[in-house]
Amino acid sequence: MQAELIFTGTELLIGEIVNTHAQYIGRELAALGIEITLHTTVGDQWDRMAGVLQGALERADLIIITGGLGPTTDDLTRDTVARVLGLPLVLDPPSLEHIRRFMARRGTVMPENMIRQAYFPAGAKILPNPVGTAPGALLEYRDRVLVLLPGPPDELRPMFARTVRPYLAGRARGGMVTRTRLLKVTGIGESAVQQLIGDLGGQGNPGIAYVAKPGEVHVRISAKAPGGALAEQMVADLLARVRERLSAYVFGMDDDVLEEVVGRLLTQRGLTVATAESCTGGLVASRLTSVPGSSGYFLGGVVAYHNRIKEGVLGVPAGVLKEYGAVSRETAVAMAEGIRRLTGADLGLSVTGIAGPDGGTPEKPVGLTYIALATPEGTSCREFHFPGRRHGVRQGAVNSGLNMIRLYLVDQQMAVD
């Protein structure tokens, strides 16, 4: 089953609001194994909407249209669908009754223009709207299915979940279904990832695709098959091979977030951590503490921006700062050991680097960063060169720092297992 989504509303075209329906319905259909081939956003103009709908009817099995079901004159979806399909608009008395009661509960008489909301193309199944006045509609037209949903997200989502999802789950059975998993890696660039695994698959079935994020790459593995079990098996087989090649870089799957993965590992091992940050200026600490319950393993941190703080609070020897500079392996190690000593944490992570745009030199260019991890077994330090501007360098450093904690904890776990 191939689906096209049509979003109506001039406010979407001119960027007044973000199109969150695209993500919500996209995810829902993908989870049902329905292939989505196109999203189109069109303004509140009947001829343009009609053109978009005609095109979709030629190509897709399923067409979902959002918005334009309200009471005002720029709400054109019902009229446009009826005209394009050549069907009359028919009053649905239960819908009219629903709207009257809805307004009465709010202590209001139904405004005359709301009657429009109770008219639908002949033959439509009405989708109740428990949250607002505008019902939705579902039309089986020849071998096509059209679904009309209201624009407000808090009306669209319950309607989709209660009536559209079960209907589509029934129809999607028997057809081709798609299954997808996301493998998340860090510490390696997008093109390097492809060089490692590109021979395992590309646009075929099963297929591999890549999405680069700041400091992370997401590898999407998907497969299409006549049944869910078969598609899942195809994904699992390819996933196993991809995972093997990328194992050193994989930090999670699907909805995993790096700081949550680190938090789970710290909790499992019963260890605490503290941070000493220079160029990241508190970002590592703020990522770690964005996780609910992080007070169980995160003790605190020092943002040592000025050398006075590196010396006075973290105890970095003045001689180290003078001889090697603030951005150096030696300073990073002293910062990590300093925060570990200061807080009594099991692990001390430090970051010092040149975030730019100023401050770079030929020997120490913008992007150069040292990250050190002090542990009960000793202190390790790695040198990084992060690309991009200030924001990119800082994000790269945060992810790499979190990943160093993760790798240490995974190694510890393996040593125990």
Next chain:
Amino acid sequence: MQAELIFTGTELLIGEIVNTHAQYIGRELAALGIEITLHTTVGDQWDRMAGVLQGALERADLIIITGGLGPTTDDLTRDTVARVLGLPLVLDPPSLEHIRRFMARRGTVMPENMIRQAYFPAGAKILPNPVGTAPGALLEYRDRVLVLLPGPPDELRPMFARTVRPYLAGRARGGMVTRTRLLKVTGIGESAVQQLIGDLGGQGNPGIAYVAKPGEVHVRISAKAPGGALAEQMVADLLARVRERLSAYVFGMDDDVLEEVVGRLLTQRGLTVATAESCTGGLVASRLTSVPGSSGYFLGGVVAYHNRIKEGVLGVPAGVLKEYGAVSRETAVAMAEGIRRLTGADLGLSVTGIAGPDGGTPEKPVGLTYIALATPEGTSCREFHFPGRRHGVRQGAVNSGLNMIRLYLVDQQMAVD
């Protein structure tokens, strides 16, 4: 001029990520007075992309395509545009040199597949990418204009702002133009803002619109007129009246960012600042240090998550923690004074609160936050109740903390003037 936007990427179709380009480019074109007629999102499949592009070429004067300029085999935009327009792909040597240098700065040899990023349809103007490897391109083809932009938002936005916006502003001259200014306020909610200024305008021309952000409200004032000068005058007149009513809350205009405004004021006054954070976990420090040159006024900070750090590093008396609790006016004051003493900064800002989801009580509910500012003249503390969940509470606290610094510096300045 009529424009269509084409967003490429299967990750958008299946809802893996939100399409933020739709909003950004939509707003930008609307501000230039360019009519946007259609948004289309299409997957990484060359035949479907070609079909969408052909349709757009039949209808629109301006076509902007995002994504698909990366190095991997699912990056198809360059190839598709060249095939549909019947143009050869030609190597652009400066782009190749840019990519080589970019990779060399990262200490890496350019992977072979990155050469693809230096090929463009013959006749294209290359749009430099200072942030990443993939350059963009602009093609004048018969009476159409095609613009190819990279997918990552932090690459697309500076490229659009530096090269595409000025180019389009030149071409859009002559028709109706729209001018927009953004007034940014903090310390007041969206509906309270509307109650103060709602009578001055709404959806008309000139118009007022509201966008709520965590801890901020942006008031958009826009006007449409036959000429830029007239539209600007209409905006300026309304802006002056809005500004007068909101003056106590306004922290900036247009691209202003609160931490930059604070940084400018600190630099002007020659003062330094340090932070002591509990529930915000380093977010205040990371916002302050996101500004280039912040090392001139930000000395450092302590993330005092565990009470041991509040006591041992910041010197909060154990009796205060025991009697009043970690989330209290007394602890906030002691933290602010402690970080000021520890770092020798002129100003010490502290934040302690309950971010949730756990840890709230009837007396101290989730969202309760104390923010204190220690200055040479003494220490002040304010109690806040931030709405929302963990993320919202933390963002609200960061903005309010930065705003307390701003208000202190503005008062200081007025006392001097």
